[in-house]
Amino acid sequence: MTDTIRRGDLLLQVEGLRANVEGKKILDGLDLEVRAGEVHAIMGPNGSGKSTLSQVLAGREDYTVVGGRVTFRGRDLLAMPAEERAREGLFLGFQYPVEIPGVNNVYLLKAALNASRKHRGQPEVDAFEFLALVRDKMKLMQMDEAFLNRGVNEGFSGGEKKRNEILQMAVLEPTLALLDETDSGLDIDALKVVANGVNSLRRDDRAVVLVTHYQRLLDHVVPDRVHVLAGGRIIRSGDRTLALELEKRGYDWVRQEAAA
Amino acid sequence: MNVAVNAPGPLTRLAPALPGLPGGAPWDEWRGCALARLQALGLPSPRDEAWKYTNLRLLERRELAPAPPRPVDAGALEALVPALDGARLVLVDGRVAPGLTAGVLPAGLRVTPLATAMATLAPEALAGGFPLPGDDVDQRVRLLNSALLTDGLHLQVDGELAAPLHLIHASTGGGAHPRVIVDLAPHARLTLVEHRVPLGEAEGFAAPATEIRLQPGACLEHVRVQLASAREIVLDDVQVQVDRDARYVQLGYAFGGQLARAETRVTLAAPGAHAELHGLFMVDGSRQLDNRTLMTHAAPRTTSVQVFRGVASGRARGVYDGKIVVAPGAAKSESSQSSRNLLLSPQAEIDSRPQLEILTDDVKCAHGATTGQLDEDMLFYLLSRGIDRATARGLLTFAFAEDVIAKLAIPTLRRSLEERVVRGLPDAELIREFV
Ligand SMILES: Nc1ncnc2c1ncn2[C@@H]1O[C@H](COP(=O)(O)OP(=O)(O)OP(=O)(O)O)[C@@H](O)[C@H]1O
Ligand SMILES: [Mg+2]
Numbered sequence: 001m002t003d004t005i006r007r008g009d010l011l012l013q014v015e016g017l018r019a020n021v022e023g024k025k026i027l028d029g030l031d032l033e034v035r036a037g038e039v040h041a042i043m044g045p046n047g048s049g050k051s052t053l054s055q056v057l058a059g060r061e062d063y064t065v066v067g068g069r070v071t072f073r074g075r076d077l078l079a080m081p082a083e084e085r086a087r088e089g090l091f092l093g094f095q096y097p098v099e100i101p102g103v104n105n106v107y108l109l110k111a112a113l114n115a116s117r118k119h120r121g122q123p124e125v126d127a128f129e130f131l132a133l134v135r136d137k138m139k140l141m142q143m144d145e146a147f148l149n150r151g152v153n154e155g156f157s158g159g160e161k162k163r164n165e166i167l168q169m170a171v172l173e174p175t176l177a178l179l180d181e182t183d184s185g186l187d188i189d190a191l192k193v194v195a196n197g198v199n200s201l202r203r204d205d206r207a208v209v210l211v212t213h214y215q216r217l218l219d220h221v222v223p224d225r226v227h228v229l230a231g232g233r234i235i236r237s238g239d240r241t242l243a244l245e246l247e248k249r250g251y252d253w254v255r256q257e258a259a260a
Numbered sequence: 261m262n263v264a265v266n267a268p269g270p271l272t273r274l275a276p277a278l279p280g281l282p283g284g285a286p287w288d289e290w291r292g293c294a295l296a297r298l299q300a301l302g303l304p305s306p307r308d309e310a311w312k313y314t315n316l317r318l319l320e321r322r323e324l325a326p327a328p329p330r331p332v333d334a335g336a337l338e339a340l341v342p343a344l345d346g347a348r349l350v351l352v353d354g355r356v357a358p359g360l361t362a363g364v365l366p367a368g369l370r371v372t373p374l375a376t377a378m379a380t381l382a383p384e385a386l387a388g389g390f391p392l393p394g395d396d397v398d399q400r401v402r403l404l405n406s407a408l409l410t411d412g413l414h415l416q417v418d419g420e421l422a423a424p425l426h427l428i429h430a431s432t433g434g435g436a437h438p439r440v441i442v443d444l445a446p447h448a449r450l451t452l453v454e455h456r457v458p459l460g461e462a463e464g465f466a467a468p469a470t471e472i473r474l475q476p477g478a479c480l481e482h483v484r485v486q487l488a489s490a491r492e493i494v495l496d497d498v499q500v501q502v503d504r505d506a507r508y509v510q511l512g513y514a515f516g517g518q519l520a521r522a523e524t525r526v527t528l529a530a531p532g533a534h535a536e537l538h539g540l541f542m543v544d545g546s547r548q549l550d551n552r553t554l555m556t557h558a559a560p561r562t563t564s565v566q567v568f569r570g571v572a573s574g575r576a577r578g579v580y581d582g583k584i585v586v587a588p589g590a591a592k593s594e595s596s597q598s599s600r601n602l603l604l605s606p607q608a609e610i611d612s613r614p615q616l617e618i619l620t621d622d623v624k625c626a627h628g629a630t631t632g633q634l635d636e637d638m639l640f641y642l643l644s645r646g647i648d649r650a651t652a653r654g655l656l657t658f659a660f661a662e663d664v665i666a667k668l669a670i671p672t673l674r675r676s677l678e679e680r681v682v683r684g685l686p687d688a689e690l691i692r693e694f695v
Contacts, residue, residue: 094644100642100656102663107693111646116646148614172646
């Protein structure tokens with residue numbers, strides 16, 4: 001667990017991933033490689049399978065994996081239960097974070113952090129250290145401390161929920177963060193705050209995968225690779241200029257070229 | 261109502277117990293009448309609609325006769341119930357235990373122990389009269405309570421009582437048949453906290469009856485915590501009369517009992533009367549908890565709210581059977597009823613039956629019921645943060661229950677109930693850190 005990760009190490013390898021939900025084929029032979037130090041953006045039309053990919057990687061059991069392989073840091077990801085994936089350093093920022101009234105936000109954060117630390121053989125943080133850490137990260141996210149003592153996402157606005165996802169990410173410091181449309185529903189200032197949060201996580205030994213519909217996030221978090229997901233697979237990959245081109249021309253041309 | 265013919269059952273064994281009960285000849289006669297009526301009706305049988313979910317076989321073999329007086333140590337009691345501000349009254353096996361009374365009774369509260377009063381007052385002269393239960397609804401539990409009436413309290417409140425009044429029902433085994441009568445004068449206010457706790461693990465049976473009468477503008481918050489042992493049967497019967505602009509709020513938390521049934525009947529008798537019933541019940545093992553309500557809107561512009569949450573695990577069984585009746589002429593009344601239930605195991609069962617009987621136009625009634633497992637989206641969210649499955653399930657169960665506990669204004673009580681909920685969950689240690 002303590003083996004160090006170096007820039008360029010393969011973190012996530014998805015090969016020919018196929019997944020169904022309720023008998024419906026959604027992911028259909030998807031390949032993706034993410035290396036330490038990289039930021040990837042996944043774009044694609046509505047309903048193409050982006051959230052499905054994120055949820056399958058995070059371990060949601062409603063989706064049935066019917067083919068392919070996924071390794072995370074060389075280990076079989078699909079064999080691990082969701083909670084173990086999280087403790088191994090995989091983080092999913094939800095497109096629609098759920099409200100959990102009655103489960104306190106700050107306690108969840110502390111329990112989540114300690115679960116990972118325990119998994120890595122590190123001592124649990126005490127209440128004092130933890131509070132200092134959270135305060136620090138909340139400042140980064142420009143969040144009011146009042147959010148700490150509310151139920152998880154309870155009564156949060158759409159934008160506040162997204163900030164809360166990034167706050168959790170900032171506290172947990174995952175090796176690989178999958179952020180599913182974290183930029184959707186954010187005002188201009190909040191977008192910058194979230195982008196800052198993501199950038200602060202960028203390091204040689206970590207990677208970020210952003211699922212997004214808009215170039216505007218990518219102005220702040222510049223990706224190394226951009227992928228187009230359509231019909232359940234990656235049909236084109238390129239550098240950041242691909243995102244700019246998609247913004248101008250839409251998806252049809254990519255689909256046509258891929259079909260040709 | 262179906263009438264069951266009972267073979268030599270628990271009722272036939274009761275006659276010898278009657279003469280030893282308090283009060284003079286008028287009371288003996290009164291109890292005798294109640295017993296005769298009950299014998300004619302018979303104990304409930306599975307053919308009675310209102311009892312079809314209840315395992316009555318347990319009743320057959322149970323000793324119903326009142327337990328003899330037994331001394332109880334105050335320390336044992338205090339270990340089981342949280343200390344609250346305000347005075348404390350205790351009934352042990354349905355009998356007033358003056359030695360366990362604590363605190364100073366506030367001005368504005370008059371407490372009359374019934375057994376003492378029964379020695380000098382006839383049934384029609386005590387606490388506004390003790391009519392025998394009628395035939396309008398199934399009142400066999402109340403008849404049983406009458407037939408074996410042992411003691412109890414008449415609480416009269418005039419004025420606004422700031423501190424809660426704590427009433428503890430402790431049981432040491434055997435039968436308990438107390439009556440509690442609560443009279444609030446116009447604009448009086450009281451918070452009454454009732455705790456039912458077992459002292460030991462003896463087999464027991466309780467059929468307590470409560471009578472609440474709220475005069476115009478009065479306000480009663482009635483907290484009921486039921487922690488009976490797994491060897492006790494409790495058949496609880498609460499009757500509430502709410503007058504003009506008066507307000508009755510019941511917060512019920514039921515955890516215990518081998519078989520526990522609580523029936524609350526509320527009559528909103530005059531315009532502006534309001535009642536709320538909030539209930540949480542949690543049942544495990546092979547135990548049964550049965551909640552019944554009858555909310556009668558008898559006058560125009562009356563309002564009522566019912567929110568029940570049930571949790572069942574193991575092979576346990578829970579029931580919420582709630583009926584709202586809006587009588588003819590009760591126009592512009594509003595009522596709502598919500599029942600949400602959580603099943604934590606495949607063999608657990610909760611039957612939820614919200615019912616509406618609207619006999620007039622121009623009313624607003626809403627009701628809904630759901631029974632299901634833990635929310636998958638919430639569960640996955642917690643797992644995706646590295647929380648293990650058992651803890652995640654426990655946390656969500658706690659959150660479900662907390663909804664009703666949060667209604668309590670008394671922090672000590674809230675904490676003791678939270679602790680009770682946590683104790684019943686798997687991975688209590690982990691969950692305790694959260695709360
Ligand atoms: N639980 C489900 N039951 C049935 N269909 C589902 C379920 N989950 C996803 N789908 C379907 O799978 C397809 C892919 O959905 P997914 O949410 O992955 O798309 P997406 O690329 O994230 O879209 P968007 O850009 O709108 O967020 C859609 O057609 C969707 O309706
Ligand atoms: Mg999506």
